[in-house]
Amino acid sequence: xxxxxxxxxxxxxxxxxxxxxxxxxxxxxxxxxxxxxxxxxxxxxxxxxxxxxxxxxxxxxxxxxxxxxxxxxxxxxxxxxxxxxxxxxxxxxxxxxxxxxxxxxxxxxxxxxxxxxxxxxxxxxxxxxxxxxxxxxxxxxxxxxxxxxxxxxxxxxxxxxxxxxxxxxxxxxxxxxxxxxxxxxxxxxxxxxxxxxxxxxxxxxxxxxxxxxxxxxxxxxxxxxxxxxxxxxxxxxxxxxxxxxxxxxxxxxxxxxxxxxxxxxxxxxxx
DNA sequence: AGACGTACCTGACCGC
DNA sequence: TGCGGTCAGGTACGTC
Numbered sequence: 206x207x208x209x210x211x212x213x214x215x216x217x218x219x220x221x222x223x224x225x226x227x228x229x230x231x232x233x234x235x236x237x238x239x240x241x242x243x244x245x246x247x248x249x250x251x252x253x254x255x256x257x258x259x260x261x262x263x264x265x266x267x268x269x270x271x272x273x274x275x276x277x278x279x280x281x282x283x284x285x286x287x288x289x290x291x292x293x294x295x296x297x298x299x300x301x302x303x304x305x306x307x308x309x310x311x312x313x314x315x316x317x318x319x320x321x322x323x324x325x326x327x328x329x330x331x332x333x334x335x336x337x338x339x340x341x342x343x344x345x346x347x348x349x350x351x352x353x354x355x356x357x358x359x360x361x362x363x364x365x366x367x368x369x370x371x372x373x374x375x376x377x378x379x380x381x382x383x384x385x386x387x388x389x390x391x392x393x394x395x396x397x398x399x400x401x402x403x404x405x406x407x408x409x410x411x412x413x414x415x416x417x418x419x420x421x422x423x424x425x426x427x428x429x430x431x432x433x434x435x436x437x438x439x440x441x442x443x444x445x446x447x448x449x450x451x452x453x454x455x456x457x458x459x460x461x462x463x464x465x466x467x468x469x470x471x472x473x474x475x476x
Numbered sequence: 477a478g479a480c481g482t483a484c485c486t487g488a489c490c491g492c
Numbered sequence: 493t494g495c496g497g498t499c500a501g502g503t504a505c506g507t508c
Binding site: 207208210211239262277278279280281315317318332333367369376377378379422423424425426427428445465466 | 499500501502503504
Binding site: 239279280281296313314315316317358359360364426427463464 | 478479480481482484485486487488
């Protein structure tokens with residue numbers, strides 16, 4: 206569901222409530238989401254949050270008790286600020302009860318999301334994080350890095366930029382959008398791409414993600430910011446869910462790659 | 477290795 | 493109104 210810009214937007218919304226805040230307790234309304242909730246939650250009372258940050262699409266809460274909480278929102282997950290007196294709504298699975306009568310609730314109809322814990326000292330060694338590639342908005346994701354990977358690979362470029370071990374945070378929407386801006390056909394085999402095209406793609410990936418963060422993310426149906434309101438970047442889509450290309454007015458076409466729908470303009474994006 | 481398909485789950489929407 | 497089919501911001505895992 207949320208891609209990097211949506212998770213980043215949620216993180217920024219959470220910061221005022223969670224940074225240096227206290228989790229009074231954690232209550233669950235079922236035993237699991239994608240994986241079981243940690244049994245440790247039952248004994249945790251009044252734990253200070255020392256730091257809140259994002260890695261890929263994970264939100265990480267580093268706690269004063271030596272643990273970190275990892276939160277992933279899957280396809281349909283939302284974090285919402287609620288008053289702690291409210292009864293759980295449908296698909297509310299876990300509540301982080303805060304001071305001042307507030308709680309942060311994870312609501313996720315499809316339950317592809319997860320909440321788990323690990324030791325704060327070696328978060329990056331956790332099984333869910335250890336294989337992840339660089340953050341797209343840092344300098345370590347650059348033309349040289351990407352070109353070094355792609356010249357010896359054969360998969361289609363769209364599938365490659367959605368591979369978490371290559372670069373994190375790029376989901377279906379922003380993969381489609383950045384390829385359109387770069388005028389690269391999504392089925393192009395990566396080892397056929399020139400260095401110039403790779404350079405352009407790296408730049409456009411960074412631009413699209415940054416612009417989407419500025420717009421508060423994209424709302425299709427499930428995604429909402431912490432306050433329940435929508436993001437705005439969906440109004441700036443060039444190809445995703447679009448009918449006509451705004452550049453050449455040809456019809457936008459769809460195809461399926463690795464089980465996901467790809468949107469592209471067949472005249473602007475050439476192999 | 478790396479490239480693929482599959483599974484996990486609910487809800488919205490469309491055509492009959 | 494209801495039913496079946498299809499689709500949806502993700503990703504770990506099994507198989508070839």
